[in-house]
Amino acid sequence: MIIIPKTFFHTSTSIFHISNPNKFHSSQKYIFEEFKEEKLYIYIYIYMDPQRRPTPSHGSNNTVRAAIMAVVMVVFAGYIFLWTMVPTNPYRQTWLPELRLKTASTYFGTNQGANYLVFPFPVLFIAVFGSVYLHLGKKSSDNHTKGAKGENRLGIWKRPVIMKGLGIVSRVELAFFLMFIALLVWSFATYLRISFANITPKSAAKSGEKVWEAKLESAALRLGLVGNIALSFLFFPVTRGSSVLPLFGLTSEGSVKYHIWLGHMVMALFTAHGLSYIIYWAVTHEISEMLKWETTGVSNVAGELSLVAGVILWATTFRRIRRKMFELFFYTHHLYILFVFFFVLHVGISYTTIMLPGFFLFMIDRYLRFLQSRRGVRLMSARVLPCQTLELNFSKTKGLSYTPTSIMFINIPSISKMQWHPFTITSSSGLESDKLSVIIKGEGSWSNKLYHLLSSASSLDRLDVSIEGPYGPSSTDFLRHDLLVMVSGGSGITPFISIIRELIHTSDTMNRKIPEILLISSFKNSNDLTILDLVLPIFGAPSKLSNLGLQIEAYVTREKQPTTHEKKTIRTIWFKPNPSDAPITPILGQNNWLWLGAIISSSFIIYLILIGVVTRYYIYPIDHNTNKIYSSVSRSLLHILFICIGIVIAATGAFLWNKNENGRESMQIQNMEGATPMASPNSLYYNAERELESLPQESLSQCINVHYGERPDLKRFLFERKESSVGVLVCGPKKMRHEVANICSSGLAANLHFESISFSW
Template sequence: MLIPPNILRPLNLFHPSILTARERERMAASGTAQEKNKGIQKAIFAVAIIICIGYAFIWVMLPTKLYRESWLPKIRAQTNSTYFGTQGATMLLYTFPVLLVAALGCVYLHVGRNSSHSSTYKGDEKKQGLSEWKRPVIVKVLGIVSWIELAFLVMFIALLVWSFSNYLSVSFATITPKSTGKRGEKVWQAKLEAVGLRLGLVGNICLSLLFFPVTRGSSVLPLFGLTSEASVKYHIWLGHITMALFTAHGLCYIIFWTATHHISQMLEWANADISNLAGEISLAAGLGMWATTFPSIRRKMFELFFYTHYLYILFVIFFVFHVGISYSCIMLPGFYLFLVDRYLRFLQSRKHVRLVSARLLPCETIELNFSKSQGLMYTPTSIMFVNVPGISKLQWHPFTITSSSSLEAKQVSVMIKGDGSWSKKLYQILSSSNSPDRLDVSVEGPYGPASTHFLRHDLLVMVSGGSGITPFFSIIRELMHKSQSSESKIPQVVLISVFKNSSDLTMLDLILPISGAQSEVSKLRIQMEAYVTREKQPPALENKKKNVQIKWFKSNHADQPMTPILGQNNWLWLGAIISSSFILFLILLGLITGYHIYPINQKTDNNYPYWKKAVFFMLFICICIVITATAGFLWNKRNINAKEAKQIQNIAGASPNFQWSYNAEREMESLPQQWLAQHTNVHYGQRPDLKRMLFEHKEESVGVLVCGPKKLRHDVANICASDSSANLHFESISFSW
């Protein structure tokens, strides 16, 4: 039988004999454009690195006498204008460089996203050379820490020690019995006050970096290969150090005031100086947050931890009142980017998304499938935050995306394991006999790495414990898609999953999309080893017949598919929002300073009250962010393709039956289920010998990904940190903060 060439071509798209001259020309042009984009990215990255080095150099020089007595007066003389006042120098040195890096990062990510998909996943020799620096060196105490993380941590601690020691050496040199006698103080009391002040100055270094790791839609983190969920541990480290330094700062002053009989200064709110009362309110809010962050409290009372963290609003507001506008500009850039991200998330969360279906597993696990526009792209291991108002209007929970935007163009899926009260309540609602035919759901995200590098390995070994298998579903589905169309060599996959009970084995059903993906599974080389630790033999036949239930939801005109919050060019729009909002802020600040504050200072002997300046300062920031972000959001919302925005995914009639069990003599319902059963070995009553299983692979490059309980992650990290594991490239995916 003759088959037309136009039918054969999609089956072997990249064979040279089939490609037409126009197609070869198009591929060559695509390769040229890709190389050009890489060159632009390298140039942007180089500029960003130079700015960051200069920014770090300012922090190193800040506590020195040279900076304070020579450099700073000259800078202030050039920047202390009628329109920006004393904060002009601070914004120039600390705020502008960081916001410039953020804007450059947006351009960098936009150019990278416009490159071909293969470039996003192909290996990079330079990144391969950094693999030794990414090997784990510390597994306990601080968690899993790589060499590069340890190096930066040591440099950061050295900066804190350097700053504190220099501040003290400069201040102690001026403290003598003669100087303290004039103020009626003792030498130790004056030194205690100096120590307290310098502890606050050093704490501000940590505060300046505190909000970067929790800015989910940040352009700074992915510029340097980081993600917000993986950077949460940096936020935890910085938070502990910040609060320890600020608490010591407050205690030193309380002791000083008590010793000098000036305890009444605790209630002082100065108009033109440091406001003590505002600082104490800020510290109290910080202590309220800090007290609930320790694991023993956070895990047992997560809602208390969640709600008390909103005290950051009071913490920041009264911090600005405490130190004034000029000094607040030092910590402004990180918080400014956080505010932009937080408001965009607020805009996204206002709409309800279309929930298409849910797969209910016997192990109290749910897969929620949402409708999305084809323009919404994300990388494997991405996460998104889900809110179900019917359970709680305030609680947002992060879940790993199990789908692949390449394989499933109109759908995005997340898996939810019933471990907490919120997830158990959701399972009860959906599994009940009178479950609703529609559910109000809002989302934020997706958030994930700007690129992934799974294709650079010869073999991928994924080790999971329980629901830790979730991020690997998106990787496997992405590889399913790549195995059908990519020129790149697809690595072999070994999935090692550890479960407590045999009912948890049904999680493996979610490897396959709800559509079945019959054409995508055949070429993927995968072997799955599942271990059931609490059962020594397969369950009885009657217990095997628990089915995976599929629930389909009705559509509603109020529900919309998930779409990019700022459209297809979201990174460019984010850069425009950051830049334009800051420019608008400078205009408003210049107007209020030049035409209101400056004339008052000229007419009266008293300076304009610090707290009033702070109110204008914070109000203008919020107004500028709201105006520019809302404009960008509404513009892109208007321009979203009506067909994509209103699409209704009518797949209810194609609901596949996923009823099957492991190592059971039952008829497979379809090819994907047969394929899944044939590639899965189940071991009862034992745990995997991870050391043997990892060391038996002798491929040149073996990517080892682990997600699950802390002990499992630590065990795999210890194996990959040994001297005999040079070919093992470790990566931990953790969402348990």
């Protein structure tokens, strides 16, 4: 209620700023300010709803999102149903011919129009509408908190299961994995049943073959068809900026395991496909078929080149090779370009449209990542720990927001121009609005070189760094729990630091209860305990952590008692600003999801227009000339070219538009940093030997209990908790993850909700 007399307009006024109205009790009305100035009286009544009721716009957003999700799920169900029908006679003999008849045109040809409608369109429809759904979700008041209702009903399906060869999976993941295997088996069995029915001794004799030889050729072909089903889904999990994954509650990092599973399936089926044909040609004395590259139809040589590239790539993906020779794995994995390129030339563009949508979305994401990585970012400082660990602090714009457990890919040209490595972001975009931090543990050759570079440098004033990301979940649901138990081993603590910092921000700004936190960390040596000093940021941490309910149980497993060596401090290195470097900005701006949807739709439309014009006025006249047929290889190359042109035009336009918008904010940040003493070019080592004696660090030290010469009793920690909902997160070595998963899946405690965070795939 506000009462303002007419004299208000003729008197001096005062402006009052509410710094933190959430400190008031939220269920009552208060007179926040009352003052008298001449004949001016102002009474301001504030009502704070403890449940933070959504505004009408939020309610409208949620309604629209529900409608979009309903439509998307219908389309997705139809897409899956389509895959089950593709091998059957009704689809091949009735549905597809009729669809081709209705979509035949001189712009796309007899078959291509139907192929676009059946396979790419549903996926691109889901991707575009998913972008709108996620954009509306960013404005929703409950985007980062989900209710616990329904969790209990689905709890049994989310319990972890340890499967040999698959690792830790939930029952939901296991169910979908088995259903996908069932789809492959169903497709292969249906293909064989229909094709073998037409192979008889009489039909085989006409072609000069034995029955088993004819069946071998048929089985070889069908293995390739089934392999293409797995290939169609292969690139979805590694499309980092995808709108499809977060639409179904997935992240690119958490979905890498699906990519691994699908990759093994693809290569196993395609290898069996190739070997079966080689055996068939050998027994029928037609081995010369391996050297044929037909002008129209299937090209055998292109298929063999694709298979060779795929097998070399596949051989380096097995865990032992990948972990011990990462660089070999990293570089050979780029053979996917040759694998896909020769695959297109092998089967032709008409059949390629089956796997096109997943790869099309991957290409858009890959090009956007390329654009983002071209510009160096502003590295503000580095904290060097005595335990082979670094914290890198980057400048960022306030418009860049991300959720806890997000990751960012980093490239440092002075170490390797080609290698990109993912690291967990430990900062909170709310608590540290102008800074982004990552922690890097020296556990490989690349990270050890970086640590040596910074720890031994005496005159290093800047470091060139490029980034891709951040990437992370579109929302988190940590607030639905009464308690969060975080179990980490070594550098596995890094994603939990981001969660703790986010909860610090939430407790300080939002008027709602947050869960208590129990962090159980295991370290090999006492030097590693210094990682705990990074739980709080350099700036922005509250002086008291009592409201957070944080308890840290740290275990040093290889030392029986505290070492008596002199305490080693954390050294902070401040880098000089460089005009060529810029703060990290969202590549597509604040409305990144809408821009992504626009890029997906416009790039595909550009591709359709270009290929339609060329087909109508160039390819079509040649194909209808009785003396000449346009080469399928040339046709495929034109499609590849126009797909790339469409992506480059749409993505570059969106990137440049948002680059100009981000440039103004970046310039303001750079000007402010230039005037800040701590970022002054003259202060190379600012507070270099900083003793952690600030009030926040003192509060943090009171929350830490250190245990030497033992390992944590995880069963005791988990089973003794009686809260109604306990979120259990684990990140660390495989043995630790499996131990926690077994405890949570035992069924002895119904209040435990498990989630594994693994970056060691």
